[in-house]
Amino acid sequence: MSLQDELTAVQRCLDDLVRSVGRLEQQVGGGLDIRRVRTDTDHLRDSVALLREAAPALEPERARPEVIRIPDQPYDRSLWTDSDDEGLGCSGRHAP
Numbered sequence: 001m002s003l004q005d006e007l008t009a010v011q012r013c014l015d016d017l018v019r020s021v022g023r024l025e026q027q028v029g030g031g032l033d034i035r036r037v038r039t040d041t042d043h044l045r046d047s048v049a050l051l052r053e054a055a056p057a058l059e060p061e062r063a064r065p066e067v068i069r070i071p072d073q074p075y076d077r078s079l080w081t082d083s084d085d086e087g088l089g090c091s092g093r094h095a096p
Helices: 004-029 030-056
Strands: none
Touching: 004 030
């Protein structure tokens, strides 16, 4: 996954958390503990927003692969004088 995809997934989960905390707050009431949880979710939301703003600078540059050019001219036949024909064995020898 790319960094943007990961941040989108985090944002989606955070939105679910905020909705769940809101429902919990309605059931429990406005006590100190639920306010602390609400504050923590707000801090998380702010932190993710800051991370989204910094994301383009954080994403690593993708290196372009090096292009290797292969010439169209035939290879020099002298390069292959001491090599075996693949699957045929050396010239001058006979198969068993």
